[in-house]
Amino acid sequence: MTAPGPERDEDIAGWVRSLGLDGLVDLHLHFLPERMLTKVWAYFDRVEERVGAAWPIWYRQPEDDRIALLESFGVVRYAPLAYPHKPGMAEWLNGWLAEFAERVPAAVRTATFFPEPSAASYVDDALRAGVRCFKAHVQVGAYDPRDELLDPVWGAISDAGVPVVVHAGHGPERGPYTGLDVFGEVLARHPRLVAVLAHAGMPDYEAAFDLVERYPRVHIDTTMVGVPFSEKLMPLPGNWLDRLAGIADRVALGTDFPNIPYSYATQLRAIAGWAADDRLGTDFLRAVLHDTPARLLSL
Numbered sequence: 001m002t003a004p005g006p007e008r009d010e011d012i013a014g015w016v017r018s019l020g021l022d023g024l025v026d027l028h029l030h031f032l033p034e035r036m037l038t039k040v041w042a043y044f045d046r047v048e049e050r051v052g053a054a055w056p057i058w059y060r061q062p063e064d065d066r067i068a069l070l071e072s073f074g075v076v077r078y079a080p081l082a083y084p085h086k087p088g089m090a091e092w093l094n095g096w097l098a099e100f101a102e103r104v105p106a107a108v109r110t111a112t113f114f115p116e117p118s119a120a121s122y123v124d125d126a127l128r129a130g131v132r133c134f135k136a137h138v139q140v141g142a143y144d145p146r147d148e149l150l151d152p153v154w155g156a157i158s159d160a161g162v163p164v165v166v167h168a169g170h171g172p173e174r175g176p177y178t179g180l181d182v183f184g185e186v187l188a189r190h191p192r193l194v195a196v197l198a199h200a201g202m203p204d205y206e207a208a209f210d211l212v213e214r215y216p217r218v219h220i221d222t223t224m225v226g227v228p229f230s231e232k233l234m235p236l237p238g239n240w241l242d243r244l245a246g247i248a249d250r251v252a253l254g255t256d257f258p259n260i261p262y263s264y265a266t267q268l269r270a271i272a273g274w275a276a277d278d279r280l281g282t283d284f285l286r287a288v289l290h291d292t293p294a295r296l297l298s299l
Contacts, residue, residue: 002282005269012214012265013074019286023076025293026196027133028165028223031080031107033096045257048079051172053233061260067104073264077299080107081165083137087116094126108132108297115147120258123153127160132297138183139175139211145178145186154186157195163296165221165254166195171202171234180207187215194218196252196296200225203234209243212250219296220247220289221254226270229261245279252293 006015016024032040044055055071059066070078082097084090094111101109110133111126113119126134134157138145145154145168157164168183180201187193191216201208212218224230228239237243244251255267268289275285 002272002275002285004266004276004281005272007269009069009073009263009265012182012268015268016032016074016289017184019282019289020260021286021290023074023290024253025069025290025297026075026078026255026257027196027293028081028221029070029257030088030259031066031100031104033093034063036082039220040259044261047172051233053229053261055261057258058260058262059264061258067106069259069264070106075106077106077108077297077298078295079110079133079165079293080104081110081112081133081135081216083135083140083167084114085140087114087144088245090114090116091118091122092190094122094131098129110135112136113150113153114141115143116148119149120152123156127156127162129189131162134162135167136164137167138192139167139170139173139178142175142177144169144177144191145183145293150186151189154193161194162197163194163219165198167198169197169199169201169204169208170208171199171230180204180211184211187211187218190216191215194296196221196254198254199223202230205237205240206243209247212247219250219252219292221252222267222271223254223256224260224267226274227262227266229266241274241277241279244274245277248280248284249283249287251288252296253289254293270280 006012049053082093090113101107109133112135170178194217196219197208
């Protein structure tokens with residue numbers, strides 16, 4: 001029997017220790033410059049009329065408090081992800097992320113990009129500087145991931161073996177170039193890309209599994225997957241556990257902290273629930289919560 005997930009955030013650290021882990025590794029959470037984060041939170045404050053559910057930010061706290069919370073949960077390393085929505089933002093964000101990683105020991109250095117003439121150059125700079133993870137947000141950026149300006153970017157990231165967390169699914173809102181069929185064309189061009197399909201491709205879970213099975217370096221993350229909030233809007237398919245069992249070594253913890261409308265413990269309970277299946281178990285739980293994201297981030 002696997003250990004049932006933590007009921008409250010205060011229970012997380014003890015639960016993690018009970019699994020024989022030194023801590024959690026979260027591949028998908030967010031830290032942003034303050035003005036940008038305020039705008040992101042304002043988006044979620046207004047999103048109910050478009051997605052059909054209120055989205056109260058659970059951890060609407062100052063940055064230092066959010067860093068301390070993650071430490072109290074036992075999150076020992078994490079990838080703080082940021083993303084641009086227009087040209088000229090990505091390189092500036094990459095500078096901010098580098099400074100964040102320097103002052104926050106648990107944070108690994110991350111970077112992002114946008115289809116623009118300078119993208120290949122600043123992505124190369126980021127790789128040379130030792131970036132461990134990239135973020136591509138097709139929905140917010142409203143760009144075509146197949147854009148020829150991104151072809152050398154995908155190629156460089158693929159050659160380096162550095163993971164890129166890609167929000168390419170339609171959830172929570174469709175964008176002009178969302179859809180795993182679109183991103184699938186990128187993978188067809190760059191089949192060795194270490195892509196992590198954010199939110200398990202929500203709501204196109206089946207398509208996400210297909211891509212993971214087709215491309216040996218593609219993974220999914222658990223961000224917002226299987227929690228009560230998402231189950232009301234974009235429920236898991238009936239064969240979720242069947243298909244999960246087939247790709248158990250390519251599932252990584254992601255949470256979307258702090259921009260979630262429920263507690264951090266809620267996501268961990270969902271994952272623990274999957275692990276209760278005899279085909280998964282405690283080994284799967286340890287892999288998702290630590291070993292797989294640690295491997296992806298070369299920790």
